[in-house]
Amino acid sequence: MSAKIAAIPMIATAGVVFVGGTAWTVLYSFTSSKLLPKEKFVGLAQYDRLWSSSKWLISIENLAIYGAFSLVFAMVIGFLLAALLDQKIRFEDTFRTVFLYPFALSFIVTGLAWQWILNPDFGVQHVVRSMGFESFTFDPLYNPDIVIYGVLIAGLWHETGLIMCLMLAGLRGIDEDIWKASRVDGIPVWKTYLFIVIPMMRGIFITALVLIASGIIKVYDLIVAQTGGGPGISSEVPAKYVYDAMFLSQNLGQGFAASTMMLLSVVIVVVPWAYLEFGGKSRRV
Amino acid sequence: MSKTVSLRDQSLVFESPDAGTPDTTLRRAGASRKQGRVVEGPCGAKPTKSLSRRNIILYGTLIVCALYYLLPLYVMLVTSLKGMPEIRLGNIFAPPMEVTFQPWVKAWSEACTGLNCEGLSRGFWNSVKILIPSVVLSIAIASVNGYALANWRFRGAELFFTILIVGAFIPYQVMIYPIVIMLREVGLYGSLTGLVLVHSVFGMPILTLLFRNYFASVPEELFKAARVDGAGFWAIYFRIMLPMSLPIFVVAIILQVTGIWNDFLFGVIYTKPDLYPMTVQLNNIVNSTQGVKEYNVNMAATILTGLVPLTVYFISGKLFVRGIAAGAVKG
Numbered sequence: 001m002s003a004k005i006a007a008i009p010m011i012a013t014a015g016v017v018f019v020g021g022t023a024w025t026v027l028y029s030f031t032s033s034k035l036l037p038k039e040k041f042v043g044l045a046q047y048d049r050l051w052s053s054s055k056w057l058i059s060i061e062n063l064a065i066y067g068a069f070s071l072v073f074a075m076v077i078g079f080l081l082a083a084l085l086d087q088k089i090r091f092e093d094t095f096r097t098v099f100l101y102p103f104a105l106s107f108i109v110t111g112l113a114w115q116w117i118l119n120p121d122f123g124v125q126h127v128v129r130s131m132g133f134e135s136f137t138f139d140p141l142y143n144p145d146i147v148i149y150g151v152l153i154a155g156l157w158h159e160t161g162l163i164m165c166l167m168l169a170g171l172r173g174i175d176e177d178i179w180k181a182s183r184v185d186g187i188p189v190w191k192t193y194l195f196i197v198i199p200m201m202r203g204i205f206i207t208a209l210v211l212i213a214s215g216i217i218k219v220y221d222l223i224v225a226q227t228g229g230g231p232g233i234s235s236e237v238p239a240k241y242v243y244d245a246m247f248l249s250q251n252l253g254q255g256f257a258a259s260t261m262m263l264l265s266v267v268i269v270v271v272p273w274a275y276l277e278f279g280g281k282s283r284r285v
Numbered sequence: 286m287s288k289t290v291s292l293r294d295q296s297l298v299f300e301s302p303d304a305g306t307p308d309t310t311l312r313r314a315g316a317s318r319k320q321g322r323v324v325e326g327p328c329g330a331k332p333t334k335s336l337s338r339r340n341i342i343l344y345g346t347l348i349v350c351a352l353y354y355l356l357p358l359y360v361m362l363v364t365s366l367k368g369m370p371e372i373r374l375g376n377i378f379a380p381p382m383e384v385t386f387q388p389w390v391k392a393w394s395e396a397c398t399g400l401n402c403e404g405l406s407r408g409f410w411n412s413v414k415i416l417i418p419s420v421v422l423s424i425a426i427a428s429v430n431g432y433a434l435a436n437w438r439f440r441g442a443e444l445f446f447t448i449l450i451v452g453a454f455i456p457y458q459v460m461i462y463p464i465v466i467m468l469r470e471v472g473l474y475g476s477l478t479g480l481v482l483v484h485s486v487f488g489m490p491i492l493t494l495l496f497r498n499y500f501a502s503v504p505e506e507l508f509k510a511a512r513v514d515g516a517g518f519w520a521i522y523f524r525i526m527l528p529m530s531l532p533i534f535v536v537a538i539i540l541q542v543t544g545i546w547n548d549f550l551f552g553v554i555y556t557k558p559d560l561y562p563m564t565v566q567l568n569n570i571v572n573s574t575q576g577v578k579e580y581n582v583n584m585a586a587t588i589l590t591g592l593v594p595l596t597v598y599f600i601s602g603k604l605f606v607r608g609i610a611a612g613a614v615k616g
Contacts, residue, residue, distance in 0.1 A: 002517065006432075007434075011441075011445050024463045026459075037462075084346060085347075089343065089347070095351055100605075100606070101358075102357075104543055104595055104598035104605070106547030108547075108564045108590070112571050112587045114357065122372065122377055242458040256462070258458075262456040
C-alpha cells in the first residue's frame with residue numbers, strides 16, 4: 001500500500017506529464033492556436049505552413065547535415081581514441097580525463113568558447129593570417145554556407161569523450177583470448193579490430209548510435225550560444241524553431257506542429273531500437 | 286614494413302602480462318603452465334625500448350589529441366587574463382604579457398544584462414537556489430521509486446516504468462507548453478519552485494532506472510528477513526536500503542549537479558529574467574548586442590559558469606564516468 005503511495009510522483013510524471021503532455025501537444029497541433037491555445041481545429045493547416053516555411057526547411061536541412069556528420073565522426077573518433085587508450089598505455093587516466101572533460105561543460109560554455117576561437121577577427125583565421133598567409137579564410141560562423149560545420153566542430157568536441165568512454169568499456173569487455181587467437185593466426189591488428197572486435201561490439205555501437213541520435217534532435221543550447229541561428233537564419237534547428245514559435249512570435253500552433261514533427265522523427269529512430277533491445281529485456285524481468 | 290610489425294608484436298607480448306588486470310594475468314599464467322611455457326611468457330623477446338616507433342606514434346597521436354581537447358580551455362583562460370588592448374593586437378593562443386584579474390572581477394560583479402549590472406554573481410546564486418532543492422527532491426523521489434519498483438512490485442508498476450523510460454527519449458519540446466499551462470494553473474510559472482519541479486520530473490527517468498537497477502542487485506534475503514521482523518515499506522527503505530546505497534547516491538548527485546547546472550532550456554522557459562540561472566545569464570551577457578564587446582570579461586564569465594561542473598568532474602573522477610556509463614549503457 002505505501003509502495004503505491006510512494007510511487008504517486010512517478011505515476012503522475014509518467015501519466016500526466018509524459019503521456020498527457022505529449023498527447024495534448026499533438027492534439028493542439030491541429031488547431032489554429034496563436035497567442036493562447038484554443039480549440040479551433042484546422043486540420044493539417046499548421047503542417048502545411050510548417051513545410052512551406054523556409055526557416056523550417058533550413059532547420060531540417062541543418063539537422064540532417066549536423067546529425068549525419070556528428071554520428072559518423074563521433075563514432076569514428078570515439079572508437080579510434082578508445083582503441084588508442086586500450087593499448088595498455090601509461091597515463092591512461094590522464095588522457096581519459098582530458099578527452100572527457102568537455103562533456104561536463106554545458107553547451108552554452110562550449111558554444112561560447114568555440115565562438116571565440118572561430119572568431120575571424122581574433123581567432124584561428126587571424127592567427128594564421130598574421131603568420132603570413134594573407135588569403136587564408138576560415139570563418140565558419142560568419143559564412144551561411146558552412147556555419148553548421150562550425151557548430152559541428154564544437155558539438156564533436158563536446159561529445160566524442162562520452163562515446164570514447166562507451167567504446168573503451170566495450171573494448172575492455174572483449175575477451176583477451178580473442179586477441180591471443182588472432183595473434184597466433186597472424187592476423188594484423190587493424191584487421192582484428194575491423195572484422196572481429198567491432199562486430200563483437202555491436203551492442204555498444206547501437207547504444208552509442210541511439211545516444212548521439214537522441215542528443216542531436218535536442219540540439220538547441222549550442223546553436224543559441226554559438227550562432228544564435230545566424231548569420232540570418234542559416235543555422236536554425238528544429239528545437240530552436242519550436243522555442244521561437246512558442247515564446248517569441250506567439251505562434252503556438254506552429255510550435256506544436258514543429259514539436260510533433262520532432263517527436264515523429266524520434267519515434268522513427270527509437271521504436272525499432274526499443275523493439276530490439278527492450279523487447280528482449282522486459283521478457284526477462 | 287615487416288620491421289614495424291615485428292616490433293609491434295614483441296611489445297605486445299612483452300607488455301601484456303605485466304600491464305594486464307590481475308584476472309587476465311592469472312588466467313594467462315595458468316594457460317602457459319598447461320602448455321609447458323612454450324608459446325606464452327616473456328621468454329624470448331627482448332624488452333622493447335620505451336622509445337619504440339610504435340610508442341612514439343601512439344603517444345604522439347594521443348598527445349596531439351589531448352592538446353586539441355585542452356585548447357578551448359586554454360584559450361578561454363588566457364583570454365580572460367589579458368587586457369582588451371592586448372587582445373586587439375595579439376594572438377589568442379599567446380599567453381598574456383600582463384596578467385590582469387580585472388575581467389574576472391568585472392564578470393562576477395559588474396557585467397550587464399540589459400539594464401541590470403550586477404554581474405554573473407546573481408545568476409550564480411540563482412543557480413545554487415535551483416540546484417540544491419532540485420538535486421535533493423529529484424533524488425529523493427527517484428530513489429523511492431527505484432526501491433518500490435525493485436522490491437515492492439505492484440500492479441501497473443512496470444507499465445509506468447516503461448512509460449517513464451520511453452519518455453526519456455521524447456524531445457522536451459513536445460512537453461514544454463503543457464507544463465507551462467500546468468505551472469500557470471498552480472501559480473508557479475516563472476518561479477524557482479516551478480523550475481525545481483520541472484527538473485525533478487525530467488530527472489526522474491534516468492535516476493529511477495539507476496536506483497531500480499541498484500536496489501535490484503541487493504540480496505533479496507535481506508529484504509525478506511526485514512519483512513519477517515515486521516519492518517514496513519519506509520522502515521526498510523530508511524534503515525536497510527539507504528545506508529547500503531551510498532555509492533549510487535553519489536553517482537546520482539554527480540549526474541544531477543552537472544545536468545541541472547548546465548541546463549539552459551528549462552531555465553529560460555520557466556523562470557523570469559531576475560531569476561535566470563547562470564547559463565542563461567551568461568548567454569545574455571556574452572551575446573548581448575549592446576555596447577563594446579569585452580572578450581576578456583566574456584571569457585572570464587564563461588569559465589566561471591563552467592567551474593562548478595568542472596570541479597565536480599575533476600573531484601569525482603571515476604564516479605563521473607560510472608554515472609554516465611550507467612545512464613548511457615542502460616538508458
